[in-house]
Amino acid sequence: MLTVLALLALAAHYVRAIEYTPIEATQGLAQKIFYVHVPAAWSAFLAYGIVGVCSALFLWLGDRRLDLFAEASAEVGTVLTLIVLTTGPLWGKPIWGTWWQWEVRLTSTLFLFFLMVGYLTLRRSIFDPLVRARYSAVVGILGAMLVPFIHLSVYMFRTIHPKPVILNPEGPTLPGSMLSTLLEGVAIMTVAYLGLVMLRYGIGRLQEEKEARHAAAS
Amino acid sequence: MAALVLSALILVIFNFARDPTVIRAQDLAPSALWVTITFAATTALNRAFAVELDHGALDGLLLAPVGREAIYLGKLLGNLVFTGIVQLITIPLFVLFFNLDLHGTLPAILLLAFLATVGFTAVGTVFSALTVRVQFAELMLPVLLLPFMVPPLIGAAQVTSKLLAGRPLADSAGWLQILATYDIVFLTLSVLVFPAVLDE
Numbered sequence: 001m002l003t004v005l006a007l008l009a010l011a012a013h014y015v016r017a018i019e020y021t022p023i024e025a026t027q028g029l030a031q032k033i034f035y036v037h038v039p040a041a042w043s044a045f046l047a048y049g050i051v052g053v054c055s056a057l058f059l060w061l062g063d064r065r066l067d068l069f070a071e072a073s074a075e076v077g078t079v080l081t082l083i084v085l086t087t088g089p090l091w092g093k094p095i096w097g098t099w100w101q102w103e104v105r106l107t108s109t110l111f112l113f114f115l116m117v118g119y120l121t122l123r124r125s126i127f128d129p130l131v132r133a134r135y136s137a138v139v140g141i142l143g144a145m146l147v148p149f150i151h152l153s154v155y156m157f158r159t160i161h162p163k164p165v166i167l168n169p170e171g172p173t174l175p176g177s178m179l180s181t182l183l184e185g186v187a188i189m190t191v192a193y194l195g196l197v198m199l200r201y202g203i204g205r206l207q208e209e210k211e212a213r214h215a216a217a218s
Numbered sequence: 219m220a221a222l223v224l225s226a227l228i229l230v231i232f233n234f235a236r237d238p239t240v241i242r243a244q245d246l247a248p249s250a251l252w253v254t255i256t257f258a259a260t261t262a263l264n265r266a267f268a269v270e271l272d273h274g275a276l277d278g279l280l281l282a283p284v285g286r287e288a289i290y291l292g293k294l295l296g297n298l299v300f301t302g303i304v305q306l307i308t309i310p311l312f313v314l315f316f317n318l319d320l321h322g323t324l325p326a327i328l329l330l331a332f333l334a335t336v337g338f339t340a341v342g343t344v345f346s347a348l349t350v351r352v353q354f355a356e357l358m359l360p361v362l363l364l365p366f367m368v369p370p371l372i373g374a375a376q377v378t379s380k381l382l383a384g385r386p387l388a389d390s391a392g393w394l395q396i397l398a399t400y401d402i403v404f405l406t407l408s409v410l411v412f413p414a415v416l417d418e
Contacts, residue, residue, distance in 0.1 A: 114364075115365055118361045125358065134414045135414075135415065139345075142344070143365075145407060150369055153373055154372065156392065
């Protein structure tokens with residue numbers, strides 16, 4: 001239910017972003033992708049943070065639901081990362097004149113994607129649910145800690161990405177109507193992320209029950 | 219032994235994988251050195267726990283009256299010594315193949331090699347204990363571990379090229395701090411999470 005509402009709100013948000021938000025002076029229509037790109041990026045990083053936190057809590061408390069929640073978050077996060085990695089180059093080509101740049105946020109997001117795919121691949125190759133939960137928690141924790149290091153080291157490598165327009169020291173530099181559209185997008189995308197994770201988590205629970213029943217029957 | 223041959227081969231391949239009229243060997247040298255060390259280390263880590271599993275040696279280790287942390291630190295030390303030997307043989311080959319003069323910068327390069335290796339070997343030791351009991355272990359370890367090699371690799375290659383350009387190690391203090399922080403953070407985390415990999 002939450003997911004359906006969030007996805008509908010997301011559609012409405014795009015209508016607002018395209019029709020009712022002023023067109024940016026220098027970038028023109030290409031800038032509109034920003035209302036998809038930034039919220040997705042924010043939710044993708046949130047998703048991986050939650051994988052890390054759930055993994056750490058799982059190793060501490062041993063509650064299987066935390067493991068299933070981490071898995072759900074990683075799957076939704078992978079989709080969000082893919083959205084970021086496709087919308088980014090679509091914007092980069094007309095504005096930067098290149099599809100890809102070895103820039104800090106691009107590279108961090110790319111590695112976020114690799115980490116999530118690695119995490120999910122590992123999960124797929126372990127059949128014992130308890131072992132799977134422990135092993136993937138270890139990978140989840142270490143991966144979450146790696147992201148800031150990748151960010152820092154690529155930052156020292158070089159950067160051309162647009163500067164942050166909201167969380168920068170001089171306060172938001174974005175005009176009011178664009179800012180409210182963006183923030184609306186971030187809020188809706190976060191709810192959509194949560195909705196999808198809950199949905200995927202529900203599926204995980206059902207699968208687990210089925211496996212348990214299967215094991216009991218045989 | 220295989221890791222040594224592998225690193226020699228990678229260095230040779232690097233030398234041929236460039237257009238000698240456009241790119242000088244020296245320009246490629248830092249990346250060649252660090253990519254070689256990274257791949258040699260991965261192959262070594264792939265074997266680290268496989269040998270323990272072969273004859274049930276791991277069960278013996280688990281029965282021994284020592285903490286899981288001690289087992290981890292022992293394996294880590296072994297892996298570090300092994301990677302260290304590979305580096306000690308790779309670096310002279312590197313000097314030879316790329317026609318470099320490391321006179322005076324050798325201690326700095328060795329310190330750098332140590333700082334860049336500890337962190338990812340710490341994570342690699344945990345991952346190798348974990349992937350060894352998973353399907354397609356030889357594939358799974360690099361997929362999981364290569365992202366962890368990126369920060370040390372960037373740092374090490376950058377510092378190496380500065381050193382080869384004749385700049386003192388002090389110019390790279392920022393990178394050395396990052397590498398040291400990386401080592402401390404991942405060594406600590408690895409010690410903490412390792413028991414979860416061994417619990418039966």
